[in-house]
Amino acid sequence: MVDEEVVATTFETWTALQKVTDQTRANLIADIVGHPQGAPSVRELEYMNPALGEDAIRRHLGVLRDVGVVAELVVEPGNRVREYPYKFYQLTPQARALFDRNDLFPADAWQRQYARVEKTGEIAELEAMPRPE
Template sequence: MSQGAGVRPNDESNHFDVFEVFDVITQQTRKDLIADIVGHPKGMPSMKELQYLNPDVDRTTILGHLRKLMDANVVDSVAFPDGQRPDEGPYKFYYITERARELFDKNGIFDPDVRRPLYAQVEKPADVKHAEELARPQLE
């Protein structure tokens, strides 16, 4: 399936408090989730991939941490619109916001050039590899 028409992500003009961001990203599970997102080859893992990479954390807990990261405008999500969703596999993906990426770059943290080779070393079962290779919606 080719990249589908994207859905406009949540409005990034929401507040962006640097102190809040640093407070939120220092919690270990959230730090791991950010590293997983940054390390992903497309920068947009699905829940399936995040669950595989964090086997000791249940889905509900991952969602709660993603919500905190989204509330701080560090992470956002994008999904294929109804009618354009793939027949198989995930249709919703998580990514680092532009404002968070700028902050990370400015402070030398969560560098994709460091995280991606580490992510690539993780052995993944066929279904997770397949999810990793699927097309992602485009951000508008």
């Protein structure tokens, strides 16, 4: 569930561009864009970025969320499955429009790149999980 009103009022193009030019955050955005469902969990992002720990990934996602680049999708408590993630991250419509206008993070290219990475059974299973709307 995404609060569109909060995202719409907090998105500033210049601030968003400043935050996404950090190499680590740019890598995370590329993985979000490349993800088959466009909304990976922290576990999937950690698999794709093994040098980062979960805490660092969460911190960078928090920065991106605060400037309106990513939105957090949360599985409602009654629908959560034990041992599976319940938070996923996707680009906001404002960020996708900004990136499209500036030819940044083209989905086709990053999806091809993401698909080339060999995945463990656990990661393949996580990729196939349904995401909340």
